[in-house]
Amino acid sequence: MKRLFALNRWLGWLTLSLLAAALWLVFTAPLDYQQGNSVRILYMHVPSAKMALFVYIALTVFSAWHLWKKSETADILAEASAPVGAAFALVTLVSGSIWGKPMWGTWWAWDARLTSMLVLLILYMGIIALRNGIDDPIKGGRATAILAIFGAIDLPIIHFSVSWWRTLHQPPSFGQASTGSTITGPLLPPLVWMSVAFIFLGTYLVILKAREIRGRRILENLETERTSHA
Numbered sequence: 001m002k003r004l005f006a007l008n009r010w011l012g013w014l015t016l017s018l019l020a021a022a023l024w025l026v027f028t029a030p031l032d033y034q035q036g037n038s039v040r041i042l043y044m045h046v047p048s049a050k051m052a053l054f055v056y057i058a059l060t061v062f063s064a065w066h067l068w069k070k071s072e073t074a075d076i077l078a079e080a081s082a083p084v085g086a087a088f089a090l091v092t093l094v095s096g097s098i099w100g101k102p103m104w105g106t107w108w109a110w111d112a113r114l115t116s117m118l119v120l121l122i123l124y125m126g127i128i129a130l131r132n133g134i135d136d137p138i139k140g141g142r143a144t145a146i147l148a149i150f151g152a153i154d155l156p157i158i159h160f161s162v163s164w165w166r167t168l169h170q171p172p173s174f175g176q177a178s179t180g181s182t183i184t185g186p187l188l189p190p191l192v193w194m195s196v197a198f199i200f201l202g203t204y205l206v207i208l209k210a211r212e213i214r215g216r217r218i219l220e221n222l223e224t225e226r227t228s229h230a
Contacts, residue, residue: 001073001214004032007208018197025190036214038102043190045095047198048088052120053155055085055202059127060152063145076139076217077227078148079131080209086124092117116158123151137217 022043034041062078065071096114097107108114127144134140 001076001210004207005211008204010213011200011207013199015197018193020199022193022197023188025193029190030078030186035103038099039187041095041099043093043194044046045099047195048091048095049117050195051160052085052089052092052117053082054199055088056148056152056155058121058227059085059148061144065146066141067145067149075101075145076213077206078141078145079213080206082127082131082144082148083211084205086121086128086132087205088198088202089117089124093121094135112219116154119154119210120151122160123147124156127151141221148172 026040026043029043031037035042047121059078059081062081064076065074091113094165100109101107127148130147131140131144132141143163
């Protein structure tokens with residue numbers, strides 16, 4: 001994990017460079033003939049939604065790894081993933097509401113995609129609250145790992161909701177051009193660049209949070225040892 005922490009500084013500079021390039025493309029891209037300037041919101045909304053799902057997948061993997069191997073590294077990464085994923089889910093819901101007001105005429109609708117994404121945010125917050133509510137870190141790690149694994153059932157519901165049900169939400173932005181839902185032409189590069197930048201941003205934030213958690217645990221262990229020998 002020390003090597004991972006050492007590389008994170010360079011990952012931060014790379015992330016910053018990718019975000020700068022992506023933002024330049026976003027603000028120089030042409031307007032959509034239907035959405036106008038509102039299309040620029042999607043350049044943040046879509047990558048945030050993807051990262052909310054990707055981070056939860058990583059959280060599930062780390063949780064299973066922790067339960068199987070009793071790995072502290074996996075537990076630290078799982079704990080670090082939860083707030084990062086929650087942030088992406090929140091950005092997804094807020095940006096979607098901002099986009100939805102001029103496009104749909106409402107800030108919120110109990111649509112299958114929106115509702116399942118809200119459930120994902122609640123899951124993230126529940127995982128954070130459960131870990132903070134258990135004093136024993138070992139029991140807290142196991143409890144949150146179990147909750148995270150069971151909560152993963154929401155991921156396919158989010159992904160396939162626009163296909164399984166008739167929803168207000170538009171079909172996927174990345175797909176087949178024949179569906180009429182795919183962003184194409186000069187509007188596509190900003191979305192691709194921003195999606196890549198968000199992948200690096202999510203990775204950077206998880207590692208940064210993991211470093212803080214590891215340092216906090218070391219200090220807590222030292223404090224426990226000092227108290228026990230006092």
